[in-house]
Amino acid sequence: MRANRSRQQRALDKAKQVLLDAERERQKDQVSQRLKEFTEGNEQLLAEDEFADNLAQHLNQMYQDGQRQSVIEIVNTLGKSVTNQDPSIRENSVANLSRLAGYLFQSNDLEVLCALFDNLVKWVEREESYINGFGVACSQLHKITQRLLEDRQYWQETEKILIVLNQIQSGVIEKNSTIRGMLVKLQESLANKNILEKLTETYLNRKSEVKHVAETILANLGRRAVIYLINRLMHADKKEERLQLVKLIPNAGNVVVPVVVDCLKKKPPWYVIRNVVFIISELNNSSLYNIVQPYLSHRDVRVQQQVLSCIAKISGTKLKIRLIEALPKVCDELKMQIIMQIGQMTGEEVTEALLSLLQERANFKQEHYIELLVKICVSLKFSPTKEVISALNELINERKESAGPTDPVLVAARDTLLILEPRYRHQTQSSFTENENLIDELEFQGEQKTSSIRKIEQSIRELVAQGDLEKAGNKLYSNAVTAARDKDFNSAELLRDKLLEINPLALSEVIRLGEIIEEEKSSSITNHHIAVWSELYEKMSTEEFNSLYYAMRLENYGFDEPIVKAGETDPSLYFVNSGLVRLTCQCDNRETFLKRLQPGEVIGVGPFFSVSVWTVSMTAQSETQLHVLSRENFNKLQQEFPDLEAKLEEFCHNYDTVPEMLRMSGSDRREFPRYSVNIKISNTLLDPYGNAGKRSFKGELIDISKGGLCFSIHITSKENARLLLGRQVVSEINLGGGNILKCFGVIIGVQFKENDQQEFSVHVKFYRNIEHDHVMQVVNLEI
Template sequence: MKIDRDKQQQALERAKEILQESERRRAAVRLEKNFRDVAGGSVSALENDEIVVNFANFMYAIHEGGEDDQVNAALDTLGHGICHENRKMRERAIMVISIFIGLNLDNKETVFNRKLAGILADWLSKEEEFIAGFDTITRQMRQMMQEMFDLGQWREAEALMIVIHQISSGFTQKNNAIKKILQNVQNRLSGKSVTDLLLASYLNPHSGNRETAETLLTHLGSNTLTHIIDRLVEEEDREKRFLLIELVPKSRKVFDIIKELLNDEQPWYVIRNCMILLSGNNDEDLYELIEPYAGHSDMRVQQQVVNSIWKIGGRSLKKRLLKVLNIINDELKPAFIARLGHMHGDKEIGAALTDMLIRRGEFPKFVREDIVLGLAEQLAFFPSPETLAEMKILIEQRRKINDENDPILHAAEISLKIMENEAISRKLADKTTQAGSQEEEMLFLDMSEDGLVMAANETDEEDILHDEKDDAFLEIMAETQNKSSASVHALPEDKDHLSIWSDFYDAFSSDEFSAFYAALKKQEYNAGELLAAKGDEARKLFLIDSGNVILTTEKNEVNIHLRHLRSGNMIGSSFFAGSPWPFFMTAQDKVACHVLDKEGLEQLENQPEIRKKLKDYCKFHDIISLLLDMLKKPRPHENQVRIVNTNSSLGFIKTSEKDNNTGQCLGGINGGMCIEIPAESKSKNKSRYEICDTLVETFLCDKDGKYEKVFGVVSGWQQTEGGKLKLLIKFYRPCQANQYLCDTLTLL
């Protein structure tokens, strides 16, 4: 009997297995049918609990079977389900998508990331309730997005990141539970590794993902903002610094971060960059963070403080400017005075400038003339008895020690005429309107007692208008108007020496900058004056601040044409090698520059770091003489250069497409190259002379086969006997490769 019972039990278990297997098969059939229904667009299949539990696994199995199109179709339907008006339907769809994302993460599958990111972005923008599964799916969403960032699937994640930011920032209104969870997602995503990855692409001008990286960086939240500011304040490259500033929003959070940074001792460039950020919000309350650095030991920081105060503006601007005027380095005062000149007629500004003129003997000799010249020009627009009296004293002093060509004497005389004419005009206006006050009349009487202004109250208006000096009066007015217009704009904010050469100076520490700047000499040259002559052996390095300088290899030579030097150009003609000057440098108009001569270089003899940085900069930027050497001693490369001309004014140049002609590279260095190109052999083609200053784009190939796009400008040219042109091209930024072949040259 026992044996029979055992057989019976075995038979029952076998029957159960058969039934279970049969049920599994029927369930699989039902599951497949429902999957096909969902893939066909039916959401109602999700109403079956059994289907929902196993659907994601079945869908992943379909993917492994190679039917991704069916999986994508099913995901589209699930996307509709997750946004369904019925809450229960949304929760079922969330469960399926959540399980499917988990399977993808476990198996490191990324093919569906874009589709899933789009579905989740659409759902989050529409969901109003904290439904079942919300916290689970958002946690998986964060893991998926982290993976997408690491893999460079930035465009695929962009829309979802924007939606998360809009909700977490409150721009899109959601309940607090949803907002809090998405804020956590945003903060967890905005780690330093992700920020650094995105910044590397954003700051790379050749990156194909630059715009996407910018979008993600501006939507990743407060942690990323902190990382961006940390990077910005340490950034020494000017272009990158301005790119980073564009990522920083104008918010109190930013200034709290900066305030915390400034609590610690920082290098000069960190402080300078903090000042730039603080001034970007035009918030007067931020002045208290900026003002303490007006007396910083590094003049570059002082310069930025001044710029920041001007930018912030506000009702207390004048008070702040007057305070800073007495704090900043004397070398910054000429430019500062020129900017104060824009505040015409302000009595307090006029009094402060007049006081400086009275105390002119206290300023150091090396900067005194510049300060006095600025005061003599600008005080014309701040007339007062004290100003007139001191201007007269200045004129008498300068006449005793200088001739009529003295620029300070000339400026003071012009300013005196302006103030005299202003007094006459005001008196005439008072008499015409009969509205002049007794106080104003006394002012003019006081002036006339000094012999500086005619006693207008004793002269009939008709007499004044027809005075024998009418012609002289009109000439003075015309001259002074021209003079005032020129002087007011002589030193705009972004044209002072420190601003022009900020990229160069950024490489120096505070001590190095102070030492180098002290070794420079400020020089001015009038039109036609030689800065250097061919064959000179004097070692001089010119940093041109304003004006134009003509370069010629021989007097009256027309064979080699060189680009004029302008503000921001450095030239020293093998300054460190001590080679003779290979060309003449002549001022085309008034030229201002700072010069490092042999004596100045000797002052830096115990500053090897300065000399090294200077030498490296010259290697890349002071290259005209090196390019000229390539004309004399060409080293042709074997490769032919493809020539593309998009400049209609240079039609005489033969191109590779039109004329089947190619050019040849005669030599190249980091800072530029010499290239020979085919051209029509017309000797009287005026447009040839326009080729200087032409922008070019070139593709360079290094020895490892890597290509680099470099922009430059034609800095000179020479015509050969065969009609070809040899172009001297200076790169805007040095190329990375020490040795390269030129593949393509495009004239823009």
């Protein structure tokens, strides 16, 4: 009985197995059939549970049966579905890739694993939803990535996933918080100590063929990798290793910031702080300023220097204010560096910072005292204010008592005043015209005009966008006419040009507007001005006449008020409209009267047309009104009116009696005898702070005295020659026998030779007189 039951059970089990095997064969045949359709492009099959549930196992069996290449091809076909818009298709494709990776991981077949890996990476980069199987897929990615990182041959394959993970961590690739959190954990879990050590050693080995691959991987392994690298940097004994690490770490991006902040909290040695500051500078993020700012006052100057370099790199538009903040905190040596930087930036805050530092000069260290004061004086050349002039005069008086006439501080302060004082006078001059109330009103309404122009331009843009060019043109024309009638010529010309821009065919309207503007300009010029300067204006066209008039400033001076002082740098022409002006010069240490200027006379020919400092002084002898034409404003007219300079120069030279008067007074003679000599000399220009340039240039010495010299050089244009005025220069004269005479001075004039428009004579005044014996040695060189 029992035997029968046992036989029956075995028969039943066998029948079930036969059925099961048959079902498996059926499923296998069905999956094979479906797989063929799938590989032919039918992605919708992945939405069928039966096919999707059995696909990974079927592919594993194919692999075991030796169909390796077919499996790789099907994996890549599955990879096309990981970005499908249908969530079920996307989920099933990712799930099958994950399952197959699990089946084949132990096979150690890296080519197949790389195919699975590449398609999972593509999915991670593009997936926006936390789909079913997300965690399993990440787990498989982790296993494959770690396996690939263990073999240098496959490091380059891992770059893809690590770059994607780092971009997700940093927000470059946007993901929701759930996905981002899981992928950041995946990134950090890859950075184990063994892998980090292997990667770092490879990166530090300059001969390694995969050095750059190791660099990329380390930069994308996240926070743990940064912590490891910072710790390695702190304990590195070799300079070469430290240099390579500080170059690498910033490549990890903003994940570095909290790590370096924690590092600084541990109060590391100065060299670690310097390296950390360098790393922050390489991140080039202005918001990190507050991290480095406290180290401006670090006791080690090398740290301070690195902080300044960092500030210069990351600050952008905030550089000026941050350098000003750093100025009182850094050591004197670095103060000089900041002074030279902010001196070129100008602005009230710069002036205030320099003046504040100048007032604290008693605290300067002795070894930097002179150089600091010189650099402050030079940097103040761009600050024509009453406070600056007063402070410099105070400094000059102070130095007169403690230093000689060739003291560098005295020289720098006086040179700066010779530039600042004329600028300050022009800047503070109250300009009046016979139409004074109109000018005041226009100045008061300056901002309103700007706002009005902007509103007009906005209205025009809207009309143009609507295609209504005729209405836009009419509006521009009428507003331009109104501006011209109101003497607002800048606005009128701007609107005229805008009309031509939007409608190039409106030539007649543009020409008529030009005529109206010129008519209004002419009508606003006073009869008195025309009468006084009628001879000058007879040489000019109406357009030249109007342009010259509006390029000039009207200045008024009271009795005994200085207009120009000898030695000043002020390339301007002064036209006397009314009043009397006393012209004087210095001769034998006393003031010599030269001439009394009256309305209709012009002065300043040398400084304006040649290149020289003022050799005479002008003082108002009564209430005096002048028109002043600066070289800067005149240059703006040159392109439009190329013949204007020749006409103006001809007129001015006919009335220029200053050279003759200087000869008659004897003041054109140098303080010391001059000796003609014709030898080659070498010259080096110094920057405003007294530093020698990299290149020297040859010149031909014309004459020399104890107090100065003159040499000729070739210069391509007069405007380039103007750039030499006021520059410090060192001239070297070879006396023979290995002896070099060095003469340090300032260029006070550059004149062109009439027979050669590119040959100029450069006049130099020495800061310190040279010995007579040296002068004679130079003279005897030509014999």
